[in-house]
Amino acid sequence: MPGSLKYLLLCGILLLPLASRAQPRWHVESASITFTIKNAGLPVGGSFEGLEADLRFDPAQPERSTMVASIDASTVRTGIGLRDRHLRKRDYFDVERHPRIRMTCMRIEKAQDGVFRGRFRLQIKEFTQEVTMPFTFTFTAHGRGGRLVGDFTLNRLDFGLGEQSLILADVVTVRLAVDVKPAE
Amino acid sequence: MKHTLTLLFALPAALLLGLYLNHPTRPTAVEDVGPVPDIPRTWDSTAIATFMLPHADTSVTVRPLSEQEYYDLPERVIYKSYSLYAPEHMPAGYFDSLRQLEPEIVFDPATLETEEDWIRAGELIFDAPHNFTTIDSIAENVLFSTVAGDFWSQIDMPLTEEGVMPFWRLVVREKGTVEVGRFACGMCHTRVQDDGTLIKGAQGNYPFDRERALLAPMLLRAQQIPDLDQSVRRFEKLLFGAPWIDHPSQAWLDSLTVEQFVAALSAIPPGVMARHGAHPLHPVRIPDLRGVKDHRYLDATGLMRHRTIGDLMRYAAFNEDAELLTRYNDFIPRLGRHEGPLPPLDALGFDRFTDAQLYALARYLYALEPLPSPRRYDDAMLARGERVFIEDGCVTCHTPPLYTNNELTPVDGFIPPENHFERFDLFDISVETDPSLARYTRRATGYYKVPGLRGLWYRSPLLHDGSVTTLDELFDAQRLEEDFVPSGFKGASVEARAVPGHPFGLELSEEDKAALIAYLNTL
Numbered sequence: 001m002p003g004s005l006k007y008l009l010l011c012g013i014l015l016l017p018l019a020s021r022a023q024p025r026w027h028v029e030s031a032s033i034t035f036t037i038k039n040a041g042l043p044v045g046g047s048f049e050g051l052e053a054d055l056r057f058d059p060a061q062p063e064r065s066t067m068v069a070s071i072d073a074s075t076v077r078t079g080i081g082l083r084d085r086h087l088r089k090r091d092y093f094d095v096e097r098h099p100r101i102r103m104t105c106m107r108i109e110k111a112q113d114g115v116f117r118g119r120f121r122l123q124i125k126e127f128t129q130e131v132t133m134p135f136t137f138t139f140t141a142h143g144r145g146g147r148l149v150g151d152f153t154l155n156r157l158d159f160g161l162g163e164q165s166l167i168l169a170d171v172v173t174v175r176l177a178v179d180v181k182p183a184e
Numbered sequence: 185m186k187h188t189l190t191l192l193f194a195l196p197a198a199l200l201l202g203l204y205l206n207h208p209t210r211p212t213a214v215e216d217v218g219p220v221p222d223i224p225r226t227w228d229s230t231a232i233a234t235f236m237l238p239h240a241d242t243s244v245t246v247r248p249l250s251e252q253e254y255y256d257l258p259e260r261v262i263y264k265s266y267s268l269y270a271p272e273h274m275p276a277g278y279f280d281s282l283r284q285l286e287p288e289i290v291f292d293p294a295t296l297e298t299e300e301d302w303i304r305a306g307e308l309i310f311d312a313p314h315n316f317t318t319i320d321s322i323a324e325n326v327l328f329s330t331v332a333g334d335f336w337s338q339i340d341m342p343l344t345e346e347g348v349m350p351f352w353r354l355v356v357r358e359k360g361t362v363e364v365g366r367f368a369c370g371m372c373h374t375r376v377q378d379d380g381t382l383i384k385g386a387q388g389n390y391p392f393d394r395e396r397a398l399l400a401p402m403l404l405r406a407q408q409i410p411d412l413d414q415s416v417r418r419f420e421k422l423l424f425g426a427p428w429i430d431h432p433s434q435a436w437l438d439s440l441t442v443e444q445f446v447a448a449l450s451a452i453p454p455g456v457m458a459r460h461g462a463h464p465l466h467p468v469r470i471p472d473l474r475g476v477k478d479h480r481y482l483d484a485t486g487l488m489r490h491r492t493i494g495d496l497m498r499y500a501a502f503n504e505d506a507e508l509l510t511r512y513n514d515f516i517p518r519l520g521r522h523e524g525p526l527p528p529l530d531a532l533g534f535d536r537f538t539d540a541q542l543y544a545l546a547r548y549l550y551a552l553e554p555l556p557s558p559r560r561y562d563d564a565m566l567a568r569g570e571r572v573f574i575e576d577g578c579v580t581c582h583t584p585p586l587y588t589n590n591e592l593t594p595v596d597g598f599i600p601p602e603n604h605f606e607r608f609d610l611f612d613i614s615v616e617t618d619p620s621l622a623r624y625t626r627r628a629t630g631y632y633k634v635p636g637l638r639g640l641w642y643r644s645p646l647l648h649d650g651s652v653t654t655l656d657e658l659f660d661a662q663r664l665e666e667d668f669v670p671s672g673f674k675g676a677s678v679e680a681r682a683v684p685g686h687p688f689g690l691e692l693s694e695e696d697k698a699a700l701i702a703y704l705n706t707l
Contacts, residue, residue: 040584044575090612
């Protein structure tokens with residue numbers, strides 16, 4: 001084998017782990033998923049729990065990131081028990097047939113330092129729509145953790161969440177605030 | 185005596201027009217009516233087939249009268265009627281003056297040209313009784329004498345400021361004969377406020393059941409009926425029997441005694457009623473008819489749909505005798521167990537309104553709007569109350585501008601069949617109120633409808649069974665406790681009980697609660 005070829009092979013062997021190094025994987029430590037909608041002109045809020053996520057994200061190479069997340073639809077809470085029960089029924093989240101809400105990253109781009117823009121496929125019930133979520137990612141705990149905060153809007157009618165209403169707005173604003181730490 | 189007994193006991197059941205209504209196809213403009221309106225056929229078999237919700241108990245097949253059977257019923261003639269005064273307010277010689285009058289037929293559709301004509305005529309129908317008892321000496325002594333026990337004061341009969349008892353009317357159908365007319369729509373759907381103001385179409389406060397409790401046994405004994413218990417039992421089964429339902433309330437009817445009858449009916453406050461098809465143990469609050477044109481379902485249990493003005497006419501007809509002739513499997517309330525064709529119904533005392541009369545009645549009811557509230561509060565309090573109304577979720581079911589979403593909520597223990605979600609307007613959450621009326625009576629659908637809140641200021645008692653009488657009580661968390669003493673319907677021999685369900689507004693601060701109540705009182 002020519003020396004140059006050996007050199008290239010050695011570099012390849014040495015660099016291969018770097019080249020094929022996976023995106024940093026993050027473990028969700030805590031998450032706050034909240035939403036707001038206008039009801040009769042006043043904002044009404046709620047939340048979900050039970051975030052499960054496979055987050056592979058490198059702020060330096062966001063375009064190579066993958067994110068797949070889901071939440072337990074039955075955890076919807078608005079502060080009013082009967083309303084929450086109604087939201088779990090077929091008119092809204094139909095949690096019996098669709099227990100989880102899923103969000104899958106299509107592409108993430110960097111807007112500026114610490115600020116990103118992601119396109120996601122959001123699936124609620126049998127409906128899937130593309131949503132765009134600008135978000136920030138901030139390192140915490142001296143770089144040993146991170147915090148992702150983002151907002152996006154959706155039209156609830158696109159997901160079969162209720163019907164047209166004189167008082168309930170169509171647009172819902174969703175906020176994600178997720179604290180992560182590097183996965184082991 | 186016989187007539188008096190008939191008056192009070194062996195009657196075709198009460199006419200109760202509990203009406204909630206909303207449909208975009210109703211005629212609203214004068215130009216829609218025209219001189220000869222297109223009057224729907226009341227007992228149209230196609231409409232009747234889809235008019236009623238299925239019974240909550242799927243073991244029963246409900247078959248209303250056929251079109252032929254209904255139209256074979258004799259038609260009513262509407263005579264002019266006159267006010268009935270309380271004895272102490274009766275003008276001297278009043279009855280004698282009425283005996284000098286010629287009978288006067290007051291409804292003639294050929295004379296009606298404008299919408300206003302039809303509405304005025306409809307009010308005559310609203311006021312028109314269809315059960316008559318001659319004022320003879322016995323009736324006068326029992327009913328009108330200030331000496332013989334003064335039964336009106338015993339049951340706290342409301343009187344207008346003129347001293348009129350508006351729930352009955354005096355009728356002259358034959359010169360020289362004055363009759364007490366009962367069971368007009370207005371008997372149940374007229375409210376006399378504390379200041380003597382009359383509100384037609386409002387949640388009526390005629391003490392119907394207390395009157396029955398007081399008079400029926402007295403008259404049975406006077407007639408020397410050998411077995412009073414059996415006589416009471418027979419009639420109450422006519423009104424409330426649902427033999428296919430396996431529930432203690434039906435067994436209660438089978439063993440009913442006069443004492444139990446008196447106790448049960450005495451416990452029902454004005455504004456609530458043991459109407460036919462309901463039950464004395466599960467009475468229903470009388471609805472406010474004002475605004476009925478905007479309500480999509482009729483009856484507290486949403487038993488009938490209100491798609492067109494024809495449906496409102498059907499509802500009136502159903503509650504004007506036709507319900508007692510409805511087949512529930514092999515049970516017909518008026519006849520008991522019965523197979524085969526009906527006997528001649530006119531011989532049983534049944535008759536019906538004409539389609540034109542019902543149309544006029546419906547036009548009148550459509551014209552009744554909730555009255556503006558006279559209550560006054562400062563703007564800040566009302567704004568706060570409105571905010572609470574929204575934030576606490578009230579607005580979801582009681583959606584402006586009607587303050588109802590016109591939907592049905594399933595009661596505890598009832599699971600809506602799959603096809604109900606397509607056929608009916610369901611809000612698929614139980615508000616956890618007592619389910620008995622909606623599950624164990626002839627009017628059971630498995631649902632309660634969401635009532636409108638306009639006109640709340642002149643309504644009481646509240647909730648479908650009239651358990652509470654004030655909004656303060658409705659929003660009192662203590663009412664969920666077993667030792668709570670409801671101010672409305674409690675039940676016979678019940679001192680205290682929980683008033684379950686509708687768990688909204690129970691955790692408000694006193695200031696928020698007061699603001700919410702103020703806001704609701706202005707609707």
